[in-house]
Each structure stands twice: as C-alpha cells, then as structure tokens.
Amino acid sequence: MIFPGSRYAATEVVELTVPDGVRRRSLAGRRIPRTPGVLEYVVLDGERLDTLAARFYGDPRKYWLILDANPEELDPLELLRPGRRIQIPRDRTGPR
Template structure:
C-alpha cells in the first residue's frame, strides 16, 4: 500500500505482480527514471585529469571540454588542472 500523497502513488497504480522461484508473489513498482540534473558540480582535480576526460565523464562527450574551461573564469588554464584544485563543472547547455 502506498500513501496517496507519495511521489510513488502513480507508480503504485501501475504496479504488477511477480512470482519468485519459491512461489511467493510480490507487487513491484515500475522503474522511475530521474531526469539529468541541471545543477553545477565541484570537481577536485586529481593527477592525470584532463579537460577532455572530465567532459567525457560529466557530459559523455569529450568535445565539451570548453564548458568546463569557460565555467572557471579568472583561473589560468595552466592552473586549472593542478591536483587538489576545486573547479566548477557546469551543466551541459550546449545541446
């Protein structure tokens, strides 16, 4: 039973029954997909980090490295990847 005010209330209405190998029956909820966040990240640089690798990690596309560089104005590019530095990684609004 799910509380009617719960964020899972709609999902509970779409639940289905599943029988396990031992014969027990369970009501299961469908997968609730969460959209990507639009927030900003703070990344602590470690040895070996590169902007293209960070872009691939955060955006799934290495060619978005410039978003990270642009989000850190006033930081010399030579210092941007100093181990221990905390840099800003913005959301990917480049589309």
C-alpha cells in the same frame, strides 16, 4: 564555416584590413555567458579537460564548458592542478 550548434554560431564575422592591405575575415571575440557550476569537483593527478568532459557530458569535445565555468583561470594547466576545486556546469549545448 561554422557548424550549427557550435559555440561560435552566434559570433559576428568581422572584416579586417591587415598592414599589407589584405582584407581578412575573422570571428569577433566570443562573449562567454555567465556559467554557474552545479558541481564542485576536486581535480585528481593526471586528469585532463577532455577526459573530464567525457565523464560529465559524454563528449570529450565539450571541454570548453568547464573552461567557461572557471573564467578566473586562463591557463588550463593551472586549472588542472591536483587538489584544485573547479566548477563543472550543466551541459548548455543540448543534445548532439
């Protein structure tokens, strides 16, 4: 079940047949919209994505907004390297 307002709400559900013949439903890959940062932030030692999301959006579950705004780095731990400059985008999810 995908909840209304989820970043996956508009993602297509696809049906796949696995090698043993069982049919499985899955979400297609999510297209990440261009997400320009509006704030450049320098990561401090010990920071985490959930605490940054809580600080900037008031909700630690919105950490994925920061990941979407920094697509050049696929490793969240590398993204949080102290001294690294990252982009913090606007909250495009609207009020929850």
